[in-house]
Amino acid sequence: MFTTQRPEAQTSPREARARFRQGLVAHTSGWSHGFVQANLVSVPRRHAIALRRFAVRNPRACPLLDVVAAGDYWTDLAVGADLRRDLPAYRVWSRGELVAEPSSVVDYWGSDLVTFLVGCTFTFEPFLERAGIPLRHLEQGVNVPMYRTNRKALGATRFRGPVVVSMRPVPEHLVDLAAGITMDMPYAHGSPVHVGSPAAIGIRDLDRPDFGEPVRLHPGDVPVFWACGVTLQEAVVKAKLPFAISHAPGHMLITDRRARPNGTGEIRIIR
Structure with a gap:
Protein backbone atom coordinates (compact mmCIF):
# COMPACT_ATOMS: atom_id res chain seq x y z
CA MET A 1 0.00 0.00 0.00
CA PHE A 2 2.77 2.42 0.95
CA THR A 3 6.33 2.39 -0.37
CA THR A 4 8.33 4.14 2.36
CA GLN A 5 11.51 2.35 3.40
CA ARG A 6 11.27 3.35 7.09
CA PRO A 7 10.89 0.08 9.03
CA GLU A 8 8.54 1.56 11.61
CA ALA A 9 6.14 2.49 8.80
CA GLN A 10 5.52 -1.21 8.15
CA THR A 11 5.29 -2.17 11.82
CA SER A 12 1.88 -3.57 12.70
CA PRO A 13 -0.16 -1.70 15.33
CA ARG A 14 0.02 -4.68 17.66
CA GLU A 15 3.81 -4.88 17.36
CA ALA A 16 4.18 -1.12 17.81
CA ARG A 17 2.10 -1.20 20.99
CA ALA A 18 4.13 -4.12 22.30
CA ARG A 19 7.36 -2.21 21.75
CA PHE A 20 5.98 0.83 23.57
CA ARG A 21 4.78 -1.39 26.41
CA GLN A 22 8.36 -2.70 26.70
CA GLY A 23 9.61 0.85 27.21
CA LEU A 24 10.38 2.30 23.78
CA VAL A 25 9.69 6.05 23.78
CA ALA A 26 9.25 7.56 20.31
CA HIS A 27 6.84 9.98 18.68
CA THR A 28 4.51 7.95 16.47
CA SER A 29 4.49 10.03 13.29
CA GLY A 30 5.52 7.67 10.50
CA TRP A 31 4.55 4.50 12.37
CA SER A 32 2.15 1.78 11.17
CA HIS A 33 1.12 3.32 7.87
CA GLY A 34 -2.54 3.01 7.02
CA PHE A 35 -3.81 2.76 10.60
CA VAL A 36 -5.67 5.32 12.71
CA GLN A 37 -3.79 7.00 15.56
CA ALA A 38 -5.46 8.63 18.55
CA ASN A 39 -4.90 11.17 21.32
CA LEU A 40 -5.74 10.08 24.87
CA VAL A 41 -7.18 12.07 27.79
CA SER A 42 -8.46 10.51 31.05
CA VAL A 43 -10.43 12.50 33.62
CA PRO A 44 -12.45 11.73 36.77
CA ARG A 45 -15.96 10.49 35.98
CA ARG A 46 -17.71 13.56 37.37
CA HIS A 47 -16.11 15.67 34.65
CA ALA A 48 -16.70 13.26 31.77
CA ILE A 49 -20.08 14.54 30.57
CA ALA A 50 -18.83 18.11 30.29
CA LEU A 51 -15.62 17.04 28.54
CA ARG A 52 -17.59 14.95 26.06
CA ARG A 53 -19.76 18.00 25.38
CA PHE A 54 -16.61 20.03 24.74
CA ALA A 55 -15.36 17.45 22.23
CA VAL A 56 -18.71 17.27 20.44
CA ARG A 57 -18.84 21.05 20.18
CA ASN A 58 -15.38 21.10 18.61
CA PRO A 59 -15.37 18.17 16.16
CA ARG A 60 -12.67 19.65 13.90
CA ALA A 61 -10.15 19.78 16.74
CA CYS A 62 -11.53 16.87 18.78
CA PRO A 63 -12.97 14.16 16.49
CA LEU A 64 -14.14 11.76 19.17
CA LEU A 65 -13.37 8.12 18.32
CA ASP A 66 -14.17 6.36 21.60
CA VAL A 67 -15.17 7.03 25.19
CA VAL A 68 -13.96 4.31 27.56
CA ALA A 69 -16.01 3.59 30.68
CA ALA A 70 -14.73 4.58 34.10
CA GLY A 71 -11.86 2.42 35.25
CA ASP A 72 -11.54 0.47 32.01
CA TYR A 73 -8.28 0.57 30.09
CA TRP A 74 -9.18 -1.17 26.85
CA THR A 75 -10.89 -0.11 23.62
CA ASP A 76 -12.47 -1.88 20.66
CA LEU A 77 -10.27 0.29 18.45
CA ALA A 78 -7.18 -1.73 19.46
CA VAL A 79 -7.81 -5.33 20.46
CA GLY A 80 -5.67 -6.39 23.40
CA ALA A 81 -4.29 -2.90 24.00
CA ASP A 82 -3.73 -1.63 27.51
CA LEU A 83 -4.35 2.12 27.49
CA ARG A 84 -2.20 2.48 30.60
CA ARG A 85 0.95 1.06 28.99
CA ASP A 86 0.71 0.98 25.19
CA LEU A 87 1.42 4.61 24.33
CA PRO A 88 5.07 5.69 24.21
CA ALA A 89 4.71 8.51 26.76
CA TYR A 90 2.07 10.03 29.00
CA ARG A 91 1.57 13.17 31.03
CA VAL A 92 0.09 13.26 34.53
CA TRP A 93 -1.60 16.48 35.68
CA SER A 94 -2.65 17.85 39.05
CA ARG A 95 -4.64 21.10 39.13
CA GLY A 96 -3.22 22.14 35.79
CA GLU A 97 0.39 21.38 36.67
CA LEU A 98 2.46 18.70 34.96
CA VAL A 99 3.65 16.36 37.73
CA ALA A 100 5.04 13.39 35.77
CA GLU A 101 5.79 12.23 32.23
CA PRO A 102 6.06 8.44 32.52
CA SER A 103 6.04 5.70 29.90
CA SER A 104 3.36 3.84 31.87
CA VAL A 105 0.49 5.13 34.00
CA VAL A 106 -0.42 1.82 35.67
CA ASP A 107 0.58 3.26 39.04
CA TYR A 108 -1.58 6.35 38.49
CA TRP A 109 -4.69 4.62 37.18
CA GLY A 110 -7.93 4.64 39.14
CA SER A 111 -11.39 3.13 38.87
CA ASP A 112 -12.89 6.60 38.49
CA LEU A 113 -11.11 7.57 35.25
CA VAL A 114 -13.08 7.96 32.00
CA THR A 115 -10.86 7.93 28.90
CA PHE A 116 -11.41 9.84 25.67
CA LEU A 117 -9.74 8.86 22.41
CA VAL A 118 -9.58 11.59 19.78
CA GLY A 119 -8.34 11.46 16.18
CA CYS A 120 -4.83 12.53 15.15
CA THR A 121 -3.31 14.07 12.03
CA THR A 231 -6.91 21.11 22.06
CA LEU A 232 -8.70 18.65 24.36
CA GLN A 233 -5.64 18.31 26.59
CA GLU A 234 -5.34 22.08 26.83
CA ALA A 235 -8.97 22.39 27.93
CA VAL A 236 -8.36 19.84 30.68
CA VAL A 237 -5.18 21.57 31.83
CA LYS A 238 -6.88 24.98 31.92
CA ALA A 239 -9.76 23.52 33.93
CA LYS A 240 -7.24 22.66 36.68
CA LEU A 241 -8.84 19.33 37.53
CA PRO A 242 -7.49 17.68 40.67
CA PHE A 243 -6.16 14.87 38.50
CA ALA A 244 -5.92 13.96 34.82
CA ILE A 245 -3.82 11.86 32.45
CA SER A 246 -3.03 12.57 28.81
CA HIS A 247 -0.70 11.31 26.12
CA ALA A 248 2.51 13.29 25.66
CA PRO A 249 2.02 15.34 22.47
CA GLY A 250 3.17 13.34 19.45
CA HIS A 251 3.11 10.01 21.34
CA MET A 252 -0.17 8.46 20.28
CA LEU A 253 -2.20 5.27 20.60
CA ILE A 254 -1.85 3.29 17.35
CA THR A 255 -5.17 1.51 16.77
CA ASP A 256 -6.06 -1.53 14.67
CA ARG A 257 -8.53 0.46 12.57
CA ARG A 258 -7.55 1.08 8.97
CA ALA A 259 -7.68 4.60 7.58
CA ARG A 260 -8.65 5.54 4.06
CA PRO A 261 -9.14 8.98 2.47
CA ASN A 262 -12.80 8.30 1.76
CA GLY A 263 -14.54 9.89 4.72
CA THR A 264 -14.81 6.79 6.90
CA GLY A 265 -12.19 4.08 6.56
CA GLU A 266 -12.97 1.62 9.36
CA ILE A 267 -13.83 4.25 11.93
CA ARG A 268 -16.50 6.82 12.73
CA ILE A 269 -16.70 9.94 14.85
CA ILE A 270 -18.85 9.73 17.98
CA ARG A 271 -21.38 12.54 18.28
Missing part, protein backbone atom coordinates in the same frame (compact mmCIF):
# COMPACT_ATOMS: atom_id res chain seq x y z
CA PHE A 122 -0.58 11.41 12.03
CA THR A 123 -3.27 9.19 10.52
CA PHE A 124 -3.33 11.08 7.22
CA GLU A 125 0.42 11.61 6.83
CA PRO A 126 1.08 8.40 4.86
CA PHE A 127 -1.53 9.46 2.31
CA LEU A 128 0.21 12.81 1.87
CA GLU A 129 3.53 11.05 1.49
CA ARG A 130 2.13 8.61 -1.07
CA ALA A 131 0.86 11.58 -3.09
CA GLY A 132 4.37 13.06 -3.21
CA ILE A 133 3.86 15.67 -0.48
CA PRO A 134 7.01 15.83 1.68
CA LEU A 135 6.79 15.53 5.45
CA ARG A 136 9.54 17.86 6.63
CA HIS A 137 9.38 16.81 10.29
CA LEU A 138 10.08 13.20 9.34
CA GLU A 139 12.83 14.27 6.94
CA GLN A 140 14.43 16.23 9.78
CA GLY A 141 13.81 13.61 12.48
CA VAL A 142 11.71 15.79 14.79
CA ASN A 143 8.28 15.70 16.37
CA VAL A 144 5.68 17.72 14.46
CA PRO A 145 5.39 21.32 15.77
CA MET A 146 2.14 22.31 17.50
CA TYR A 147 0.96 25.77 18.49
CA ARG A 148 -1.73 27.45 20.56
CA THR A 149 -3.72 29.88 18.41
CA ASN A 150 -5.88 32.93 18.98
CA ARG A 151 -8.93 30.91 17.95
CA LYS A 152 -11.09 29.88 20.87
CA ALA A 153 -12.73 26.50 21.12
CA LEU A 154 -16.41 26.43 22.03
CA GLY A 155 -16.54 25.96 25.78
CA ALA A 156 -18.50 23.49 27.90
CA THR A 157 -18.88 24.44 31.58
CA ARG A 158 -15.31 24.63 32.98
CA PHE A 159 -13.69 23.30 29.79
CA ARG A 160 -12.49 25.99 27.41
CA GLY A 161 -9.29 27.19 25.81
CA PRO A 162 -7.51 27.82 22.51
CA VAL A 163 -7.64 25.70 19.40
CA VAL A 164 -4.24 24.02 19.06
CA VAL A 165 -2.89 23.35 15.56
CA SER A 166 -0.13 21.23 14.08
CA MET A 167 1.96 22.65 11.24
CA ARG A 168 3.46 20.96 8.20
CA PRO A 169 5.38 22.89 5.55
CA VAL A 170 3.97 22.06 2.12
CA PRO A 171 5.34 23.18 -1.26
CA GLU A 172 2.97 25.89 -2.47
CA HIS A 173 1.94 24.03 -5.62
CA LEU A 174 0.90 21.00 -3.50
CA VAL A 175 -1.22 22.81 -0.89
CA ASP A 176 -4.52 22.21 -2.69
CA LEU A 177 -3.66 18.53 -3.08
CA ALA A 178 -2.89 18.22 0.64
CA ALA A 179 -6.15 19.95 1.53
CA GLY A 180 -8.13 17.67 -0.78
CA ILE A 181 -6.63 14.49 0.66
CA THR A 182 -7.17 15.45 4.28
CA MET A 183 -10.65 16.92 3.71
CA ASP A 184 -11.95 13.39 3.25
CA MET A 185 -10.55 12.23 6.60
CA PRO A 186 -12.63 14.05 9.24
CA TYR A 187 -11.68 11.46 11.86
CA ALA A 188 -8.09 12.75 11.46
CA HIS A 189 -9.07 16.44 11.72
CA GLY A 190 -9.98 16.94 8.06
CA SER A 191 -8.76 19.79 5.89
CA PRO A 192 -6.43 22.57 7.09
CA VAL A 193 -7.85 25.34 9.26
CA HIS A 194 -5.33 27.90 7.99
CA VAL A 195 -2.72 28.29 5.26
CA GLY A 196 -0.02 30.96 5.20
CA SER A 197 0.72 33.72 7.70
CA PRO A 198 1.14 32.30 11.23
CA ALA A 199 0.47 35.74 12.71
CA ALA A 200 -3.08 35.65 11.38
CA ILE A 201 -3.91 32.92 13.90
CA GLY A 202 -1.82 34.32 16.73
CA ILE A 203 1.43 32.41 16.23
CA ARG A 204 4.34 34.79 16.74
CA ASP A 205 7.28 32.54 15.92
CA LEU A 206 7.22 29.23 14.04
CA ASP A 207 10.58 28.41 15.59
CA ARG A 208 9.04 28.34 19.07
CA PRO A 209 6.23 25.76 19.03
CA ASP A 210 4.23 25.20 22.22
CA PHE A 211 4.53 21.43 21.73
CA GLY A 212 6.76 19.29 19.56
CA GLU A 213 9.83 20.70 17.84
CA PRO A 214 10.51 23.39 15.23
CA VAL A 215 10.84 22.30 11.62
CA ARG A 216 12.70 24.08 8.80
CA LEU A 217 10.75 25.25 5.78
CA HIS A 218 12.35 24.71 2.39
CA PRO A 219 12.29 27.37 -0.35
CA GLY A 220 8.80 27.41 -1.83
CA ASP A 221 7.17 25.86 1.24
CA VAL A 222 4.05 27.35 2.82
CA PRO A 223 3.09 26.68 6.47
CA VAL A 224 -0.14 24.67 6.55
CA PHE A 225 -2.04 24.28 9.82
CA TRP A 226 -4.43 21.52 10.84
CA ALA A 227 -6.54 21.41 14.02
CA CYS A 228 -4.89 19.25 16.68
CA GLY A 229 -6.24 16.94 19.38
CA VAL A 230 -4.01 18.61 21.97
Whole structure:
Protein backbone atom coordinates (compact mmCIF):
# COMPACT_ATOMS: atom_id res chain seq x y z
CA MET A 1 0.00 0.00 0.00
CA PHE A 2 2.77 2.42 0.95
CA THR A 3 6.33 2.39 -0.37
CA THR A 4 8.33 4.14 2.36
CA GLN A 5 11.51 2.35 3.40
CA ARG A 6 11.27 3.35 7.09
CA PRO A 7 10.89 0.08 9.03
CA GLU A 8 8.54 1.56 11.61
CA ALA A 9 6.14 2.49 8.80
CA GLN A 10 5.52 -1.21 8.15
CA THR A 11 5.29 -2.17 11.82
CA SER A 12 1.88 -3.57 12.70
CA PRO A 13 -0.16 -1.70 15.33
CA ARG A 14 0.02 -4.68 17.66
CA GLU A 15 3.81 -4.88 17.36
CA ALA A 16 4.18 -1.12 17.81
CA ARG A 17 2.10 -1.20 20.99
CA ALA A 18 4.13 -4.12 22.30
CA ARG A 19 7.36 -2.21 21.75
CA PHE A 20 5.98 0.83 23.57
CA ARG A 21 4.78 -1.39 26.41
CA GLN A 22 8.36 -2.70 26.70
CA GLY A 23 9.61 0.85 27.21
CA LEU A 24 10.38 2.30 23.78
CA VAL A 25 9.69 6.05 23.78
CA ALA A 26 9.25 7.56 20.31
CA HIS A 27 6.84 9.98 18.68
CA THR A 28 4.51 7.95 16.47
CA SER A 29 4.49 10.03 13.29
CA GLY A 30 5.52 7.67 10.50
CA TRP A 31 4.55 4.50 12.37
CA SER A 32 2.15 1.78 11.17
CA HIS A 33 1.12 3.32 7.87
CA GLY A 34 -2.54 3.01 7.02
CA PHE A 35 -3.81 2.76 10.60
CA VAL A 36 -5.67 5.32 12.71
CA GLN A 37 -3.79 7.00 15.56
CA ALA A 38 -5.46 8.63 18.55
CA ASN A 39 -4.90 11.17 21.32
CA LEU A 40 -5.74 10.08 24.87
CA VAL A 41 -7.18 12.07 27.79
CA SER A 42 -8.46 10.51 31.05
CA VAL A 43 -10.43 12.50 33.62
CA PRO A 44 -12.45 11.73 36.77
CA ARG A 45 -15.96 10.49 35.98
CA ARG A 46 -17.71 13.56 37.37
CA HIS A 47 -16.11 15.67 34.65
CA ALA A 48 -16.70 13.26 31.77
CA ILE A 49 -20.08 14.54 30.57
CA ALA A 50 -18.83 18.11 30.29
CA LEU A 51 -15.62 17.04 28.54
CA ARG A 52 -17.59 14.95 26.06
CA ARG A 53 -19.76 18.00 25.38
CA PHE A 54 -16.61 20.03 24.74
CA ALA A 55 -15.36 17.45 22.23
CA VAL A 56 -18.71 17.27 20.44
CA ARG A 57 -18.84 21.05 20.18
CA ASN A 58 -15.38 21.10 18.61
CA PRO A 59 -15.37 18.17 16.16
CA ARG A 60 -12.67 19.65 13.90
CA ALA A 61 -10.15 19.78 16.74
CA CYS A 62 -11.53 16.87 18.78
CA PRO A 63 -12.97 14.16 16.49
CA LEU A 64 -14.14 11.76 19.17
CA LEU A 65 -13.37 8.12 18.32
CA ASP A 66 -14.17 6.36 21.60
CA VAL A 67 -15.17 7.03 25.19
CA VAL A 68 -13.96 4.31 27.56
CA ALA A 69 -16.01 3.59 30.68
CA ALA A 70 -14.73 4.58 34.10
CA GLY A 71 -11.86 2.42 35.25
CA ASP A 72 -11.54 0.47 32.01
CA TYR A 73 -8.28 0.57 30.09
CA TRP A 74 -9.18 -1.17 26.85
CA THR A 75 -10.89 -0.11 23.62
CA ASP A 76 -12.47 -1.88 20.66
CA LEU A 77 -10.27 0.29 18.45
CA ALA A 78 -7.18 -1.73 19.46
CA VAL A 79 -7.81 -5.33 20.46
CA GLY A 80 -5.67 -6.39 23.40
CA ALA A 81 -4.29 -2.90 24.00
CA ASP A 82 -3.73 -1.63 27.51
CA LEU A 83 -4.35 2.12 27.49
CA ARG A 84 -2.20 2.48 30.60
CA ARG A 85 0.95 1.06 28.99
CA ASP A 86 0.71 0.98 25.19
CA LEU A 87 1.42 4.61 24.33
CA PRO A 88 5.07 5.69 24.21
CA ALA A 89 4.71 8.51 26.76
CA TYR A 90 2.07 10.03 29.00
CA ARG A 91 1.57 13.17 31.03
CA VAL A 92 0.09 13.26 34.53
CA TRP A 93 -1.60 16.48 35.68
CA SER A 94 -2.65 17.85 39.05
CA ARG A 95 -4.64 21.10 39.13
CA GLY A 96 -3.22 22.14 35.79
CA GLU A 97 0.39 21.38 36.67
CA LEU A 98 2.46 18.70 34.96
CA VAL A 99 3.65 16.36 37.73
CA ALA A 100 5.04 13.39 35.77
CA GLU A 101 5.79 12.23 32.23
CA PRO A 102 6.06 8.44 32.52
CA SER A 103 6.04 5.70 29.90
CA SER A 104 3.36 3.84 31.87
CA VAL A 105 0.49 5.13 34.00
CA VAL A 106 -0.42 1.82 35.67
CA ASP A 107 0.58 3.26 39.04
CA TYR A 108 -1.58 6.35 38.49
CA TRP A 109 -4.69 4.62 37.18
CA GLY A 110 -7.93 4.64 39.14
CA SER A 111 -11.39 3.13 38.87
CA ASP A 112 -12.89 6.60 38.49
CA LEU A 113 -11.11 7.57 35.25
CA VAL A 114 -13.08 7.96 32.00
CA THR A 115 -10.86 7.93 28.90
CA PHE A 116 -11.41 9.84 25.67
CA LEU A 117 -9.74 8.86 22.41
CA VAL A 118 -9.58 11.59 19.78
CA GLY A 119 -8.34 11.46 16.18
CA CYS A 120 -4.83 12.53 15.15
CA THR A 121 -3.31 14.07 12.03
CA PHE A 122 -0.58 11.41 12.03
CA THR A 123 -3.27 9.19 10.52
CA PHE A 124 -3.33 11.08 7.22
CA GLU A 125 0.42 11.61 6.83
CA PRO A 126 1.08 8.40 4.86
CA PHE A 127 -1.53 9.46 2.31
CA LEU A 128 0.21 12.81 1.87
CA GLU A 129 3.53 11.05 1.49
CA ARG A 130 2.13 8.61 -1.07
CA ALA A 131 0.86 11.58 -3.09
CA GLY A 132 4.37 13.06 -3.21
CA ILE A 133 3.86 15.67 -0.48
CA PRO A 134 7.01 15.83 1.68
CA LEU A 135 6.79 15.53 5.45
CA ARG A 136 9.54 17.86 6.63
CA HIS A 137 9.38 16.81 10.29
CA LEU A 138 10.08 13.20 9.34
CA GLU A 139 12.83 14.27 6.94
CA GLN A 140 14.43 16.23 9.78
CA GLY A 141 13.81 13.61 12.48
CA VAL A 142 11.71 15.79 14.79
CA ASN A 143 8.28 15.70 16.37
CA VAL A 144 5.68 17.72 14.46
CA PRO A 145 5.39 21.32 15.77
CA MET A 146 2.14 22.31 17.50
CA TYR A 147 0.96 25.77 18.49
CA ARG A 148 -1.73 27.45 20.56
CA THR A 149 -3.72 29.88 18.41
CA ASN A 150 -5.88 32.93 18.98
CA ARG A 151 -8.93 30.91 17.95
CA LYS A 152 -11.09 29.88 20.87
CA ALA A 153 -12.73 26.50 21.12
CA LEU A 154 -16.41 26.43 22.03
CA GLY A 155 -16.54 25.96 25.78
CA ALA A 156 -18.50 23.49 27.90
CA THR A 157 -18.88 24.44 31.58
CA ARG A 158 -15.31 24.63 32.98
CA PHE A 159 -13.69 23.30 29.79
CA ARG A 160 -12.49 25.99 27.41
CA GLY A 161 -9.29 27.19 25.81
CA PRO A 162 -7.51 27.82 22.51
CA VAL A 163 -7.64 25.70 19.40
CA VAL A 164 -4.24 24.02 19.06
CA VAL A 165 -2.89 23.35 15.56
CA SER A 166 -0.13 21.23 14.08
CA MET A 167 1.96 22.65 11.24
CA ARG A 168 3.46 20.96 8.20
CA PRO A 169 5.38 22.89 5.55
CA VAL A 170 3.97 22.06 2.12
CA PRO A 171 5.34 23.18 -1.26
CA GLU A 172 2.97 25.89 -2.47
CA HIS A 173 1.94 24.03 -5.62
CA LEU A 174 0.90 21.00 -3.50
CA VAL A 175 -1.22 22.81 -0.89
CA ASP A 176 -4.52 22.21 -2.69
CA LEU A 177 -3.66 18.53 -3.08
CA ALA A 178 -2.89 18.22 0.64
CA ALA A 179 -6.15 19.95 1.53
CA GLY A 180 -8.13 17.67 -0.78
CA ILE A 181 -6.63 14.49 0.66
CA THR A 182 -7.17 15.45 4.28
CA MET A 183 -10.65 16.92 3.71
CA ASP A 184 -11.95 13.39 3.25
CA MET A 185 -10.55 12.23 6.60
CA PRO A 186 -12.63 14.05 9.24
CA TYR A 187 -11.68 11.46 11.86
CA ALA A 188 -8.09 12.75 11.46
CA HIS A 189 -9.07 16.44 11.72
CA GLY A 190 -9.98 16.94 8.06
CA SER A 191 -8.76 19.79 5.89
CA PRO A 192 -6.43 22.57 7.09
CA VAL A 193 -7.85 25.34 9.26
CA HIS A 194 -5.33 27.90 7.99
CA VAL A 195 -2.72 28.29 5.26
CA GLY A 196 -0.02 30.96 5.20
CA SER A 197 0.72 33.72 7.70
CA PRO A 198 1.14 32.30 11.23
CA ALA A 199 0.47 35.74 12.71
CA ALA A 200 -3.08 35.65 11.38
CA ILE A 201 -3.91 32.92 13.90
CA GLY A 202 -1.82 34.32 16.73
CA ILE A 203 1.43 32.41 16.23
CA ARG A 204 4.34 34.79 16.74
CA ASP A 205 7.28 32.54 15.92
CA LEU A 206 7.22 29.23 14.04
CA ASP A 207 10.58 28.41 15.59
CA ARG A 208 9.04 28.34 19.07
CA PRO A 209 6.23 25.76 19.03
CA ASP A 210 4.23 25.20 22.22
CA PHE A 211 4.53 21.43 21.73
CA GLY A 212 6.76 19.29 19.56
CA GLU A 213 9.83 20.70 17.84
CA PRO A 214 10.51 23.39 15.23
CA VAL A 215 10.84 22.30 11.62
CA ARG A 216 12.70 24.08 8.80
CA LEU A 217 10.75 25.25 5.78
CA HIS A 218 12.35 24.71 2.39
CA PRO A 219 12.29 27.37 -0.35
CA GLY A 220 8.80 27.41 -1.83
CA ASP A 221 7.17 25.86 1.24
CA VAL A 222 4.05 27.35 2.82
CA PRO A 223 3.09 26.68 6.47
CA VAL A 224 -0.14 24.67 6.55
CA PHE A 225 -2.04 24.28 9.82
CA TRP A 226 -4.43 21.52 10.84
CA ALA A 227 -6.54 21.41 14.02
CA CYS A 228 -4.89 19.25 16.68
CA GLY A 229 -6.24 16.94 19.38
CA VAL A 230 -4.01 18.61 21.97
CA THR A 231 -6.91 21.11 22.06
CA LEU A 232 -8.70 18.65 24.36
CA GLN A 233 -5.64 18.31 26.59
CA GLU A 234 -5.34 22.08 26.83
CA ALA A 235 -8.97 22.39 27.93
CA VAL A 236 -8.36 19.84 30.68
CA VAL A 237 -5.18 21.57 31.83
CA LYS A 238 -6.88 24.98 31.92
CA ALA A 239 -9.76 23.52 33.93
CA LYS A 240 -7.24 22.66 36.68
CA LEU A 241 -8.84 19.33 37.53
CA PRO A 242 -7.49 17.68 40.67
CA PHE A 243 -6.16 14.87 38.50
CA ALA A 244 -5.92 13.96 34.82
CA ILE A 245 -3.82 11.86 32.45
CA SER A 246 -3.03 12.57 28.81
CA HIS A 247 -0.70 11.31 26.12
CA ALA A 248 2.51 13.29 25.66
CA PRO A 249 2.02 15.34 22.47
CA GLY A 250 3.17 13.34 19.45
CA HIS A 251 3.11 10.01 21.34
CA MET A 252 -0.17 8.46 20.28
CA LEU A 253 -2.20 5.27 20.60
CA ILE A 254 -1.85 3.29 17.35
CA THR A 255 -5.17 1.51 16.77
CA ASP A 256 -6.06 -1.53 14.67
CA ARG A 257 -8.53 0.46 12.57
CA ARG A 258 -7.55 1.08 8.97
CA ALA A 259 -7.68 4.60 7.58
CA ARG A 260 -8.65 5.54 4.06
CA PRO A 261 -9.14 8.98 2.47
CA ASN A 262 -12.80 8.30 1.76
CA GLY A 263 -14.54 9.89 4.72
CA THR A 264 -14.81 6.79 6.90
CA GLY A 265 -12.19 4.08 6.56
CA GLU A 266 -12.97 1.62 9.36
CA ILE A 267 -13.83 4.25 11.93
CA ARG A 268 -16.50 6.82 12.73
CA ILE A 269 -16.70 9.94 14.85
CA ILE A 270 -18.85 9.73 17.98
CA ARG A 271 -21.38 12.54 18.28
